[in-house]
Amino acid sequence: MQADIMYKRYVGRKKYVFIALLLILFILSFVALNLGASRATLINLIGFFRGIDDQDANLILWRIRLPRILAAIVAGAALSISGCIMQNNLKNPLASPFTLGISNAAAFGANVAIILLDAGSTQSSTKDAVIINNPYIVNICAFVFSIFATFIVIKLAKLKFFSKEAIVLSGVALGSLFTAATTLIQYFAQDYQVAAAVFWTFGDLGRVSYKEVLIMATATLISYVYFYLHRWDYNTLEASDDVAKSLGVDVEKLRLRSLLLVSFATATAVSFIGVIGFIGLIAPHIMRRIVGSDLRFLIPTSTILGSVLLLLSDTIARTIISPIVLPVGVITSFLGAPLFLYLLIKEEDRG
Template sequence: MNAVNKLATQALSVDTETIETGTLATGGMASAYRKFIIKRVVLLAVLICTAVFSLLLDISTGPAVLGLGDILLGLWSPESVNSATQVIIWDVRLPYALMALVVGACLGLGGAEMQTVLNNPLASPFTLGIGSAATLGASLAIVFDLSWVGLSYTYLLPVMAFISAMAASLIIFLLSRTLGANVHTVVLFGIALMFGLNALVGLLQFVADAGALQQIVFWTMGSLARANMEKVTLVFCVLVICFIWSLSHVWAMTSLRAGEEQAKSSGVNVQRVRLVVLLRVSLITAAALAFVGEIGFIGLIGPHIARMLLGEDHRFFLPGSAIAGAILLSLSSIVSKALIPGVILPVGIVTAIVGIPLFISLIMTRGRESVS
């Protein structure tokens, strides 16, 4: 008898539950969805605040001790602090810290788009050899001393890196277009290209003299130290243009997450979206890497963090990945200065050292989720 009662109460409680969800849905699925995405808007705002905080912390980190108060004062009214502080803030640390944010955002955004159009969570701007191509360009400039073209050395390297990265992307782009841009073709070409380019860089290293070799190695470690406001502005412009451009594909990319066939049957021109996005990712990656050298893992981990926090609606996922990338590189920049006092470690090394454990922990949480 007791058992029957218990069963009856259970059935009753199940009933009320279904009724509740039923009314919720028919009473406005759209408004329920709007409530659902408020959380994401809030999270995005939190991410932006974190990025700003990280920027300030980055500026305050360094050999000369400056408090957060000094920094804010120095940024707000440069005249009210002494000239030494002014120089440290405006000429040394601000470009450096801003470069970290801007480059991080570029790599995060590029990685997110790449992961979506290649339908592969392991894709990043380095997957297709764009990073290796930038290194090859820089190495060529270093080894063959191309200063005769009339550019100063500070700009020759980035220009060569950029041209080389774009050329590599163009090769992938053209090959994919002629052979049908399906995911496997693009990825396989990218991997082949990456190994080929790495071999060429190796060859250059072999023939380079000791000085040039050192410079190439330094480039592959990635460094923010060459930053100035001009370069920051340049990369920032590319970031803004690419971000606005990417907005025209947010719906197509979101629908692509359900699978290529599904998107195609809704009428999305998957191949064209894929090619355009690849072109954009090449542009943004080449621009970012040209000034800082090889900085890995940001383009891989930034999107993963954004995906966990914000889901894969690309209206949130793309800006989220950019900001997550910016925060990651900014934090790496802080660590690179703080780890050994008085020494600035190449930030590419820090992102790898911090990035690998972070990446493994992300994989492990994901693994647990899919098991349960």
């Protein structure tokens, strides 16, 4: 058969992977909407569409579960696409949205807000002993410090012409600096403040409402559009920086803008939901095994897979020891770590 016809068929098959993932996400969303500690189920949902009004169930479905599900989809997408672009740009399989130190910077920002600006407190009677009484201050501080960290890393990397090593090393250094600063302010804080701050760092999707989902979705969409439009440029980076330049790509500009947009999407998500590990690392890895490192397919598919994985983890977090809701970050790490090791071992086999 002619090479071009074979190639077109091969490309066509990859599109099915994307469609299949979308389908899985759709089904999973319905399942998630149906599951939970309260009695609200899909029957109420059907009832709702038929005009039967069960107020409690509607409240749970539309005000609690749906925003949470949407948050999982959006945040999963944001983290996964960021990881995908970072791994490509830094040509480092361990790169993730947090390689630039964003998670540490955001945690520091949240600690500053909770401890120094007194945005957290305790409550004795309810099951959630710790509450954040001024979430906006916390969100804003976390965001500001994330972006601040990004600018520092970029400034440092610029001195070395955005070499991959310079970016990774400055990210690691800055990350540990922020961690040290966090420890320092926690050391001098009250117990309840530390509790609130630690609580914040567990990623949790229950904190967001539609408004926050909308903000996260906007940031993610802007980044996604840029990344997808530059998919061919990213593919040239897979060969090497020199090859990319010889094919007409302005490597430094591409890397600078990519880092900024990755940080923008990640910082927005992290500021609202806290740190959720492993999604941004593992979703692109899984997709790379299925569709290869071609960013034309890797960008859309790993985005959706990130949503699927985070939604799955959150659904497990809500139901596994119901009615207690675990922080989703715990589940993603529990699922992610073994999965990641499994992939690594299989990779060795292949080599």
